[in-house]
């Protein structure tokens with residue numbers, strides 16, 4: 111999943127794709143590099159200093175990009191939003207998936223919309239909102255608590271009419287999590303995969319990767335690739351990344367090793 115942040119303030123690429131023409135160009139570049147899906151977002155959820163924006167602003171940012179991509183992109187589009195009105199505009203413009211970092215809990219109109227449109231949905235774990243989630247980074251057993259929350263959100267989605275086959279779960283690395291929490295979740299991905307849904311992991315350039323692998327750009331990309339390879343080896347279905355070319359290489363390598371089945 112290639113990230114397309116149409117925002118002025120995203121933590122790693124804020125402002126780079128704020129211009130719709132530049133955003134379209136980047137979506138096409140990511141597709142050419144091997145992205146299987148493009149995730150478009152008009153609001154930053156960065157761990158420190160994210161500013162919540164109105165639905166009108168989000169729409170103003172993403173709608174021109176969606177319009178220009180129509181008929182030009184061969185891979186599906188996901189809309190990264192917590193707001194039903196934004197998701198509706200994106201689905202009307204051809205998006206096939208809603209990536210909701212609040213797991214359908216921020217907006218009561220989101221679950222009925224996703225159920226009605228029969229689109230795919232990503233349910234991510236977090237606590238609090240984009241502006242204050244780091245206040246809630248306290249756990250007794252982070253893996254069990256995230257696992258229980260994701261299972262509960264999947265049940266809530268199903269109760270609202272969403273087909274189980276359209277649900278993807280995401281542990282929400284870096285969201286209401288200290289680096290040690292994100293690392294613990296990565297070490298338990300095989301367990302999360304047993305929840306019975308495809309798992310998405312978004313580690314790309316995040317703070318815990320930076321503090322563990324190194325902050326300079328090359329180290330950050332290598333460390334991100336290492337996380338992506340480990341995630342695929344553990345059985346996750348999808349990784350959300352900024353540098354698609356590097357991720358494709360890491361994912362291909364991990365998948366080849368995984369499927370070699372010990373040479374038998």
Ligand code: HH2
Pocket residue numbers: 113115117119120121122151153154155156190209210211232234280282283310311312313350
């Ligand atoms: N991470 C970010 C945003 N959306 N969605 C899912 N499902 N999983 C994630 O890990 C995830 C996400 C944050 O990264 P980014 O989009 O690069 O930054 P920003 O939120 O500052 O735009």
